[in-house]
Amino acid sequence: MARSFYHIPSDTTPLVSDGVLLEQATFQKGTNLLAAAISGANIVGGAGCIDGLMALSLKEFVIDNEIIGLTRKLFSGFEISDETLALECIHRVGPKGTFLNDIHTLENFRSQSMYTPTLFSYENHSSWQKEARQLADKASEQVNIVLKEHAVPPLEDHVIKELNRIIKAADKEIG
Numbered sequence: 001m002a003r004s005f006y007h008i009p010s011d012t013t014p015l016v017s018d019g020v021l022l023e024q025a026t027f028q029k030g031t032n033l034l035a036a037a038i039s040g041a042n043i044v045g046g047a048g049c050i051d052g053l054m055a056l057s058l059k060e061f062v063i064d065n066e067i068i069g070l071t072r073k074l075f076s077g078f079e080i081s082d083e084t085l086a087l088e089c090i091h092r093v094g095p096k097g098t099f100l101n102d103i104h105t106l107e108n109f110r111s112q113s114m115y116t117p118t119l120f121s122y123e124n125h126s127s128w129q130k131e132a133r134q135l136a137d138k139a140s141e142q143v144n145i146v147l148k149e150h151a152v153p154p155l156e157d158h159v160i161k162e163l164n165r166i167i168k169a170a171d172k173e174i175g
Contacts, residue, residue: 003040012036015046015064016053022136025050025060030067037075044068059139062146066119073115083108118142 002010014032019025036044046053047068048061078084089104099105119138121128155163
């Protein structure tokens with residue numbers, strides 16, 4: 001109703017879980033976010049939260065980021081055009097052919113339908129067993145990389161000036 005009827009943002013916290021197991025929390029957050037996205041919510045909160053919003057986990061935060069990325073891709077839509085419909089390709093390949101051998105597939109299969117996860121694995125089981133890294137291990141590794149390598153870009157001068165103006169006005173008003 002918020003977006004469709006009143007034309008205002010819709011805020012919800014689907015990334016909250018009371019699950020104590022990582023797998024349970026990940027599942028709950030994923031299904032909650034999907035339900036929120038289907039309902040039209042456009043502001044979501046709770047990323048990284050565990051224990052029913054009582055604590056924050058950096059590991060959960062990077063996992064939630066992965067869930068958000070997948071959900072955003074799912075709801076981003078897709079282009080419909082002569083190229084994406086591939087009618088010429090369909091006629092060329094025919095009902096008993098294979099699209100894997102067609103040049104159109106080679107040129108387009110990674111264009112808009114692919115989502116490349118950073119944590120979730122889409123390997124087959126025998127490939128995965130070679131390293132057998134669990135989601136929690138991958139998430140911890142990603143947290144360490146972000147903490148070590150991420151640099152926050154400095155604010156632009158006009159933003160700093162505006163923030164200082166707001167602070168001075170607040171100080172003056174409060175006393």
